[in-house]
Structures are given as structure tokens and as C-alpha cells.
Amino acid sequence: MTHATNRVAAGIAAVTLLAVALTGCGGGASSADKGTASGTGDVASLTTPSAPASATPAGGAANGRPQLRLDTTDEEEQQLWETYKVCLHEHGVQKNEGRSAGVVGPGTGLSLDQSGEPKAAYVACADKLPLQPPELDREKNPNYASQWNDYVQCLRGHGMKIHSLPDASGWTYDDGVADPANGLEGPALSKVDKECTMEIFGAQK
Structure with missing residues (x-):
């Protein structure tokens, strides 16, 4: 049986798609942002230690992306991920009709298609993709x-x-x-x- 921590599962899926989208555009997400999938047979994990998230003040992150921290709330984290997903949807990423709540907006449980298309949407919304806390970034x-x-x-x-x-x-x-x-x-x-x-x-x- 495998496990993916709830509060980061959506983020891992999102950044994995972003990495796919940026591959053809001369960029890519870092390994810390993407998380990992490993194991043998039916044993795999997309788990990284979860952390509540919070955006820094405007421009706080060097590349404009909201910076997650260890000491903020689940509600703030959800807001950041919903903002990112809404941006993707507005730029052409289709909803997963079987899982989305049907209303686009923060807190609605918006679920998106996982194909990584259109790539332009992930490029356009890259500045809204939350950065993991530095403590959870193995490179930092x-x-x-x-x-x-x-x-x-x-x-x-x-x-x-x-x-x-x-x-x-x-x-x-x-x-x-x-x-x-x-x-x-x-x-x-x-x-x-x-x-x-x-x-x-x-x-x-």
C-alpha cells in the first residue's frame, strides 16, 4: 500500500506537469519542487514531508513565486494552490469533469486534466506555482x-x-x-x- 501526503499530493501533480510543460521551453522545475516517485512493483510514493504554506509579501520570492513556509496554515496553502489551478484553467487547462466540484474558484476542489497541455498555460502561470519551504528543499x-x-x-x-x-x-x-x-x-x-x-x-x- 502506498501513501501520498494529502497536502502535497496536489502540488506534486501540478509541478510535475509544469516541469513537462517547461521542458520544451528551455526551463524546468527543480527536483525539490517536483518531489519524487520511486519504488518497485506496486510500491511507490509521491510523499515529501507536508508543510503549511504562506505567501511572502509581494515580490518576496526571487522569481516572483509565492514562498511556502513551515509555520502557516492549511487554509493559506489551499488558497495558494487553488489560485494556481484557477490560473491554469483560465489559460486553457481542462477540468477533470469527474472530480471537479463544477465551480471554478478558491476552495472549490477544482481538479484539472493531468496531460500537461496546453504547455503555454503552465508557462503563463509559473509565477503562481508555490515554492516549497527551504527546509523541505534537499538542494537548500x-x-x-x-x-x-x-x-x-x-x-x-x-x-x-x-x-x-x-x-x-x-x-x-x-x-x-x-x-x-x-x-x-x-x-x-x-x-x-x-x-x-x-x-x-x-x-x-
């Missing part, structure tokens, strides 16, 4: 790998039967356990994830 955080392992151990400390995938690329549930999540689903899982993220990646190491 020299302690990322060790902190990732500590983060997984923190989740295990809450009873989750999980293990890290190679190269700190994600985590997946242990095999052969009756309740790998230890009853943690939805809001409860999100709360534990946030606590471990702040405890481990928010620490000064």
Missing part, C-alpha cells in the same frame, strides 16, 4: 536526508507502520500489518504529519 537544506529519516521515525513513534523509501524519496506502509496507519486517517493523519514536520524540519540542526 544540507540536513534534509537525516531530518527526513527523523521525520519518518517521528511518524513511527505515533504508531504508524511505515518505512522510508530509498534516498529519502518518500515513505510507504510496512507489509503484512493489519492497520498500518494505526487508525490515523484524514484530519488525524494530517495533524500528526504537521506536528512531525514542525518538530523535525523546524528544529535548528
